[in-house]
Amino acid sequence: MLVASRPELALATSFNSNEPLKYIHSRLALDDTYRPDDDIRLFLFDKFEHIRRTHPLRSTIPIPWPSQQALETLVSKASGQFIYAATVIRFVESNRHSPSARLNIILGNSPPGKMNPFSELDALYNNIFSSVDDIQLTLRVLGFYLTPSLETLVGSRFTMSPEHFLSLEKGDIQMALIDLSSILLYDQPFFKFLHASLVDFLSDKRRSTIFYIDMASTHTDFSRRILQYVKGPDGIQGTLPPLLHLTDCNIL
DSSP: OOOOOOOOHHHHHHHHHSTTHHHHOOOOOOSGGGOHHHHHHHHHHHHHHHHHHHOTTGGGSOSSOSOHHHHHHHHHHHTTOHHHHHHHHHHHTOTTSOHHHHHHHHTTSSOOTTOOTTHHHHHHHHHHHHTOSSHHHHHHHHHHHHSSOTHHHHSSOOOSOHHHHTTOOTTHHHHHHGGGTTTEEEETTEEEESOHHHHHHHHOHHHHGGGOOOHHHHHHHHHHHHHHHHBOTTSSBOOOOOOOOOTTEEOO
């Protein structure tokens, strides 16, 4: 029997803790070992070539199209997930619209207007986040990992735990992210978004609505927290203690 699924917590728990399941199954993770980028690049190249040859508005498509840079951008955004690549192609290949214009929307070179090229992908993300118990805590934690580098705010390298920096108890971050195992990896201190498109989703209020992370407010909050550590007891700038080591926080 073959079971294909995202690594949802309930499924992983069932297979790893229930007898005899944990002894009779093997797990195959379709990770970078299988070079998914190569498959996605080939898929996109073939689909774009088909659009260029058969689309009713093919005369409006420039040559070459798409550019190699654009293709590599899409491959990177896909993060090894065919759902992103398939969503892009379905949007671009519409017979009622210019393929090149629609690709520019995907790449962020043109405003989307009332269109949402990632509606199917957004529905998936919305469904995942809707299952989270304490969504405000989860979004606060994700905002921390979305911050490119706290080093740029104070010019120093940190070593304090993320929980301490966010005034949380030990284990709170793991609990906040436990329902998101299908879209990110967290094994303290390692953190990684599995989908690059998730960052775009969370940063776009029009797409994420109630799950939107306001990065301006997030940076303000983190700056305030950092100042708590650089100010001495007499109100004068003191010695900056080690706060948070960021080299293991990988954001793709």
